[in-house]
Amino acid sequence: MKKERLLSFLKHYKAVMILAVLLLFMAVIKPNFYNPANIRNLFLKVSIQGIIGFGMTFTLIAGEFDMSVGSVLTLSGIIFATLLPSMGFFLASLVTLVAGVLMGLFNGLLVSRLKLSSFIATLGSLYVFKAVALMISQGDPIKISDQVAVAISNFRIGRNTVFPFIFLLAGIVTHYMLKRTRTGRNIYAVGGNMDVAANAGINVPFYKTLVFVIVCTASALAGILMTLRLQSATTIAGDDISLTVVSSVIIGGTSPAGGVGGAFESFIGLIIIAVVTSSLDLLGISGYYQQVVQGFLTVLIIGVTSYSTYRKTMSV
């Protein structure tokens, strides 16, 4: 009895275990990992992709998948930086977020109405959004020099920038929406079993579209924050970010098959990937090899998840 309880505990909190092992490992290998400056840096780095990660949690729970978030981030950053001089901070942010909503609608309608596979559809829109960003900026980075924008990126709470707090807030909002509202419950239902959800009277296409709108709006927000942090918008800002985000969310325990997951799981997953990246930096591994590690890590995570779902369906 006790052993069974231990096993189920391990199964539920395996992401936490991985994180604990990683943290212990770093404590032994590189104690200066626990330097407050490094921890602060880690949270700063995770905050932008983390916001997308929380958005992606909705999408994955609904059983869909968005490859285009990186391009949405890039395009939003470019739109924001282009509009900033003429519109001012608040209006420019608003327009950028609306653009994010529209991009989400585009993806969502492709998947829910035209019934494209979400991977292929968002792979196509990845190219479309990136191309639009390139056309607007002609490939050059756009610098920003708005006073409000500079003030926000220099604002400190304690010794922290404002970004990690936005990240945590996004996490809390995600948790609330998923666990405490009808929308959240319906998203779980849609991801768990689409046909049953449709028979129960849930408007499946609406929720499928909604999850894309959520993730793209989150990416647009991330694009604005990225631009604020770097004080410029580049056309390569979001390259390859989608894979990082998806693997983070999945390692946390949100299943790509849909119906399982939550904000807390995604948070743990995001921290795990951030710790890994930060450790690789500290151990002095070059950018190309980091790409290799990230690629193989994705393969490992997706592979293990897919194998375990295979085992589960076989045993039923």
Add this chain to the structure above:
Amino acid sequence: MNKNSWKKFLSAVPEYACIAVMLVLILFSSILAPKFFTADNLMNILKQASVVSIVAIGMGCVLISGCMDLSVGVEMAICSIISMVMQKYIGTIGAVLLTLAVGAALSLLNFLVVYITRARAVEIMMLTFGLKMAYRGLAQALTGNVTYREETSVFFSMLGKGTVGIIPNIVLIMLGIAVVVGVLLSCSKFGREVVSIGNNPEASRLSGISIPWTRFKCFLISGLCCAAAGILLASRTRAVNALSGDGYEMDAMCGLVIGGYAVFGGYGSVWRAVVGVFVYSAIKNVLNLLGVDAYGQQLAQGVILLIAVAVDVYLRVRRGGGKQS
């Protein structure tokens, strides 16, 4: 014509949609860009499309069997680097053979990953996407991102640059590969098995077809095609680096989908792959002639892919026979 045969004709339309698209495209481009029909330009399209066609023919086999491999572009780049660099050490023939072996090995490694993890549809795409990143990072790190411009033997450069009469060798090689793979797919037991496991894996398994073994052969063909494409690319451009193959998987994918391949398997044939890639290359060429810049072309690429997939899904859902996801 009675009603029944008219229905038959209608249901055959999607089968040959890519030919119709090609005709419409040729018509439009000859009106929009008169230069399209010059011999030089047509020859250029032929040569450019040949390398992508070879990749697409291989990838097509994998696609029909219900898998997908997004790492073919990087595999091709690695093969092209090896074929160029190794000539100094082991001779031209040795380098070509080694390249074919490496291509096959990389592709089979992908197969192994897909097989061991028992991945399905989207998971396969994500896995091979991750593998693509890993291979690319590894290739960049090992080569230091250097562009190789080695002296190559006459035979090697003839592969990509020579001509027989007015037809470039590269086109002949492509046609040769297309015929071999085409015969394999349409006239052999293996071909029928591939289509069968793509259409319905469970039924195929129950009727005694080994899914892993058939997919193994598909990935093998894909790897060999990547290697051949890599060799031709190296021979034609004489300058290759780890990023030479970037985007080829998207080009091949677009070509295949335009050619009417089902994204999730069970449908397609080699001539469709070739026609699809040629249509796609012709579209790119016309955009070039019309003076659309690189960014506009990237936009067009995305839009073409989306439209082609949407039409594919629409026709399949309407016809009812195919799979939706």
